[in-house]
Every structure is written in C-alpha cells, then in structure tokens.
Amino acid sequence: MSKGRSIICSASVMCANLARLEDDLKALEAAGCDELHFDIMDGLFVPNFTLGFDFIKAAKSCCGLPCNAHLMITHPEEYVDRFIEAGCDSVTVHVESCQLPQRVLTRIRDAGASPGIGINPGTPLTKLDYLLDYVDRVMLMTVDPGYAGQKILPGAFDRARILRENLAYRELRAKIEVDGNISVRNAALLSKAGAEIFVLGTAAIFKGGDLGEALDQFRADVARERELV
Numbered sequence: 001m002s003k004g005r006s007i008i009c010s011a012s013v014m015c016a017n018l019a020r021l022e023d024d025l026k027a028l029e030a031a032g033c034d035e036l037h038f039d040i041m042d043g044l045f046v047p048n049f050t051l052g053f054d055f056i057k058a059a060k061s062c063c064g065l066p067c068n069a070h071l072m073i074t075h076p077e078e079y080v081d082r083f084i085e086a087g088c089d090s091v092t093v094h095v096e097s098c099q100l101p102q103r104v105l106t107r108i109r110d111a112g113a114s115p116g117i118g119i120n121p122g123t124p125l126t127k128l129d130y131l132l133d134y135v136d137r138v139m140l141m142t143v144d145p146g147y148a149g150q151k152i153l154p155g156a157f158d159r160a161r162i163l164r165e166n167l168a169y170r171e172l173r174a175k176i177e178v179d180g181n182i183s184v185r186n187a188a189l190l191s192k193a194g195a196e197i198f199v200l201g202t203a204a205i206f207k208g209g210d211l212g213e214a215l216d217q218f219r220a221d222v223a224r225e226r227e228l229v
Helices: 018-030 053-062 080-085 101-110 156-169 184-193 211-226
Strands: 008-012 035-042 067-072 090-094 114-119 137-141 175-179 197-200
Touching: 008 175, 008 211, 018 053, 018 211, 035 053, 053 067, 053 080, 067 080, 067 114, 080 090, 080 101, 090 101, 090 137, 101 114, 137 156, 156 175, 156 184, 184 197, 184 211
Parallel strands: 008 035, 008 197, 035 067, 067 090, 090 114, 114 137, 137 175, 175 197
Antiparallel strands: none
16 A cells, blocks of 8 residues: 555444434544444354444434444344445455355345455454455454454454455455554554555544544544654
8 A cells, every 4th residue: 555545434433422423423524534334243243232223324314424334243144135224335244254255245235235354363364265356345353353442463464464465466456444453553554564444443533532633633643654664
C-alpha cells in the first residue's frame, strides 16, 4: 500500500455509546467515516453476544453510511439473507464457521451484497486459498474474536504481508481488512503490510470524546506514523 493512500475507516458500532447511538452515528457520518462495522456474536462461535437485525435497521434509520455485518456466528448461511434485508451492504462470514464457504459467499453476492471472508489468528492462511476469487474483502482478525480492548497478536503484521503478496501474485482485487486493537501505531504498520480497511474501536476513536474529532485525529496521526515505520 502506498504511503499516500487513504485508509478506509470502518467504525465498530459495538464500541459506540449505545445510549446516544444516533448522535454517534451522525457524528461519524459528518466526519466522513467510510462505513459502519457490526460485530454479530452468538455466544457459540465466540464467547459473547452482540447486536442483531433490529439494531442494524435502527442504525440505518439514523444515517446513510454503508453497513458491514461481521458474522461471528455458527451456521451463518441461515442468516445472511436477513442481514442483507436489514440493510447490510456487505456481509463477512468466517472460514471457520462455514461448512461450504464458497456457496455462502456466492449466495451473498447473488443477493446483491458484497461478500467477505474472515479468518481467526490461529487459522492458517492457506484455508483461504480457494475462496479469494469469491470475495471483495478478507478480514484478518488480529486478536482472538469476542471482546474489545485486547492486545494485538504479534503475528498479525506478517499475516497481512503474506496475504497481500498472495493477492498481488494472483492479481486479485480483494481488500485486506484488519480488526482488533487498531491503534495509530498498529494501523500504520498494518497499512505498510498491505491492509486497507481498518475496524476502529476503543483503541482508535471510541474514547469518550467527540467522535468526529477523534476520527479526523486518527487519520492524521496514522498518515504521520506511516512515514516513520
């Protein structure tokens, strides 16, 4: 990724202040956030419960930002249509949770949404090889999924670089997305390794202050940091 290229900011809604969600979403939209990221957890695939269809519908009524559903659930094939109907422009499923991931990804695209595949830190990247032709994004989890506020796993940077080299060799256009402890420093390093979409949570913008200012500051800080790493 070139040093001058802008990062794509995907704001993690689970980290927002849910008591003033409308205000937060409008502030993000006004600041030029690229999309909203909805972590959907079922307590089985990951040890937490979050969000759902009605929550996404409510968010869509507050702002016009594109919505990505990150399905950390078992049997995602049973639910992808409902997330698209709820207003999701893109849906990401995990390679670990799908018995027939290629079929699920094709179903997402056929339904009019953009398909993505996610992969956990402990899963070999080779599990993605036959799926990269079917996706618009690959989400690399940089922490074990389930909770906000974790430390990034050291292998995340090499995994981003290896995946970018593989995509370039195969001349594929899928973007690399990274999720988990995306601080300024980590974002700069992951950007240099080839990541393009950054899921922003508590380490980036949701720190209790003005979200618009926080997003602007994060972008400026990452741009400076990229010149140093």
